[in-house]
Amino acid sequence: MANKQPFEITSWARLGVVFAGTTLVYFIIVLPIYRLLFHPLAKYPGPKTWAISQIPWTLMFCSGQSHRRLLELHDKYGSIVRIGPNELSYTIPEAWESIMGRRKRNVENPKAPWYCPAENKDITGAPYSDHVRMRRLLAPCFAASAMQEQQPIIKSHINLLIERLRERSQNGKTAINVTQWYNYCLFDIIGDLSFGEPFGCLQESAMHPWIAWIFANIRHIAIGIALNRFPLLRVVLPWLVPKSLRKQAEDLKRVSREKVTRRLEAGRDRPDFIQAMISGKGDVTLTREEIENNAMVLTIAGSETTATALTGATYFLSKSPSAMAKLASEVRSTFKQEADIDFLSVTKLPYLKAVTEEALRMYPPGPNAQPRITPPGGSLILGEHIPGNTVIGIPQRAMFLSESNFTRAREFIPERWLNDSEFSTDRKDCFNPFSVGPRNCIGMNLAYAEFRTILGRMVWNFDFEIADSSRNWMEEQNSYLLWDKIPLYMHLVPGTRAEVRST
Numbered sequence: 157m158a159n160k161q162p163f164e165i166t167s168w169a170r171l172g173v174v175f176a177g178t179t180l181v182y183f184i185i186v187l188p189i190y191r192l193l194f195h196p197l198a199k200y201p202g203p204k205t206w207a208i209s210q211i212p213w214t215l216m217f218c219s220g221q222s223h224r225r226l227l228e229l230h231d232k233y234g235s236i237v238r239i240g241p242n243e244l245s246y247t248i249p250e251a252w253e254s255i256m257g258r259r260k261r262n263v264e265n266p267k268a269p270w271y272c273p274a275e276n277k278d279i280t281g282a283p284y285s286d287h288v289r290m291r292r293l294l295a296p297c298f299a300a301s302a303m304q305e306q307q308p309i310i311k312s313h314i315n316l317l318i319e320r321l322r323e324r325s326q327n328g329k330t331a332i333n334v335t336q337w338y339n340y341c342l343f344d345i346i347g348d349l350s351f352g353e354p355f356g357c358l359q360e361s362a363m364h365p366w367i368a369w370i371f372a373n374i375r376h377i378a379i380g381i382a383l384n385r386f387p388l389l390r391v392v393l394p395w396l397v398p399k400s401l402r403k404q405a406e407d408l409k410r411v412s413r414e415k416v417t418r419r420l421e422a423g424r425d426r427p428d429f430i431q432a433m434i435s436g437k438g439d440v441t442l443t444r445e446e447i448e449n450n451a452m453v454l455t456i457a458g459s460e461t462t463a464t465a466l467t468g469a470t471y472f473l474s475k476s477p478s479a480m481a482k483l484a485s486e487v488r489s490t491f492k493q494e495a496d497i498d499f500l501s502v503t504k505l506p507y508l509k510a511v512t513e514e515a516l517r518m519y520p521p522g523p524n525a526q527p528r529i530t531p532p533g534g535s536l537i538l539g540e541h542i543p544g545n546t547v548i549g550i551p552q553r554a555m556f557l558s559e560s561n562f563t564r565a566r567e568f569i570p571e572r573w574l575n576d577s578e579f580s581t582d583r584k585d586c587f588n589p590f591s592v593g594p595r596n597c598i599g600m601n602l603a604y605a606e607f608r609t610i611l612g613r614m615v616w617n618f619d620f621e622i623a624d625s626s627r628n629w630m631e632e633q634n635s636y637l638l639w640d641k642i643p644l645y646m647h648l649v650p651g652t653r654a655e656v657r658s659t
């Protein structure tokens with residue numbers, strides 16, 4: 157009896173050592189060899205460490221350097237790169253339809269659950285049938301006729317933006333942080349359309365706390381998404397999030413619930429998103445929770461993105477005097493008065509349209525991939541069978557800046573959109589900043605209308621002169637799912653009508 161215990165301890169210890177040794181051998185030797193040489197994705201090029209482990213991708217994503225790193229990887233390895241043990245990144249134009257398009261019998265490559273979870277009960281993560289229901293109710297908000305009805309609401313905010321910028325810029329003497337002012341304007345517009353009341357940013361010349369929270373946490377949200385990809389971490393992650401952050405997220409939800417309640421109680425018949433969401437069609441209705449969540453999603457998806465596009469366009473114009481002069485000439489010679497610049501009239505300005513396309517190409521608001529996952533049985537992507545549960549994505553910036561897709565791809569040249577023969581081989585079919593397929597951007601028409609109208613009015617009023625402190629604005633930014641934009645300081649000099657006189 158007395159001899160038995162030491163023997164038992166030793167055998168347990170031995171078992172432990174064997175188990176730990178086997179696990180180590182598996183993770184350090186067997187799994188990497190399998191992933192490198194025998195995995196179905198082994199034939200795709202990419203850095204070896206990325207093929208072996210999820211860690212390099214995670215570090216890249218959390219560092220905010222995805223936009224830069226993915227471009228480098230595609231430059232080095234070509235248009236399909238293996239960027240994880242189970243992940244491929246594409247910059248071939250046809251990949252859009254293949255990855256994002258509608259598939260046979262409505263089976264889609266769904267969104268990765270760690271990217272847009274279905275539990276959120278909103279349009280971005282909703283499973284197929286719920287998504288169709290939400291889209292049917294919301295789509296009419298973005299029809300041309302609905303946008304004409306919304307225009308007076310939107311115009312009032314643009315008027316206030318211009319008024320504030322005229323006051324603040326002091327004839328160009330004071331440098332203005334246009335990143336901030338575009339955000340104020342776009343959040344006020346979208347707040348008015350989503351909740352029936354603006355956030356009051358332009359009125360107060362300050363960011364509403366609701367929005368400030370989102371900006372302050374772009375990085376934390378991204379880190380949460382990246383860590384969610386690890387099954388073990390997914391379990392413990394909720395406990396790792398600081399209590400203060402959880403409380404702020406709850407406050408955010410509470411404020412949007414209160415805003416929806418106020419809008420519903422006001423009961424006004426108004427051409428806004430809430431009106432569309434409560435006007436059920438037969439069986440097609442939304443629950444109260446879905447209305448609240450979608451109002452929040454529309455607010456974030458529909459403001460920050462368009463503000464980013466405007467900030468990018470302003471930056472590129474300030475760095476390209478010839479493009480600025482051509483655009484100023486077009487805008488200032490076409491209209492007799494500022495009030496004539498509206499959603500409809502801006503569609504008739506070819507150079508303005510070319511500038512907006514080129515700004516979205518050079519600085520897409522969603523710079524990295526919006527990942528999808530192949531269904532369990534796998535998926536046919538560009539004619540090749542890709543196994544189930546593979547993450548597939550199109551990093552927009554790498555696609556749009558690829559030298560295989562565009563001539564002088566890394567230069568801002570609006571002329572490429574105006575049939576200039578130098579750019580006749582450009583693969584314009586790869587340019588889908590709003591994505592394609594059943595889950596593409598529902599707000600694309602509104603985004604273009606706002607983008608062109610606001611930029612048109614800015615150019616009517618001001619010449620853009622970049623402040624010295626912002627000359628490297630583009631290079632200094634991080635990106636996650638969205639850009640973590642830094643202030644862009646600009647001298648807004650009152651525009652002369654010289655161009656008008658000379659035409």
Ligand code: HEM
Pocket residue numbers: 279280281291346453454457458459461462465520521522526589590591594595596597598599600602603
């Ligand atoms: C320049 C501005 C914009 C850009 C570049 C943009 C881009 C995109 C992209 C790439 C997607 C697809 C995301 C994915 O696949 O995960 C998307 C989805 C979406 N966007 Fe936009 N967007 C813009 C403006 C807007 C506006 C103005 C609204 C609404 C007011 C809006 C509302 C949405 C919604 C609700 C979705 C989800 C659609 C669905 O899942 O069916 N976006 N957007």
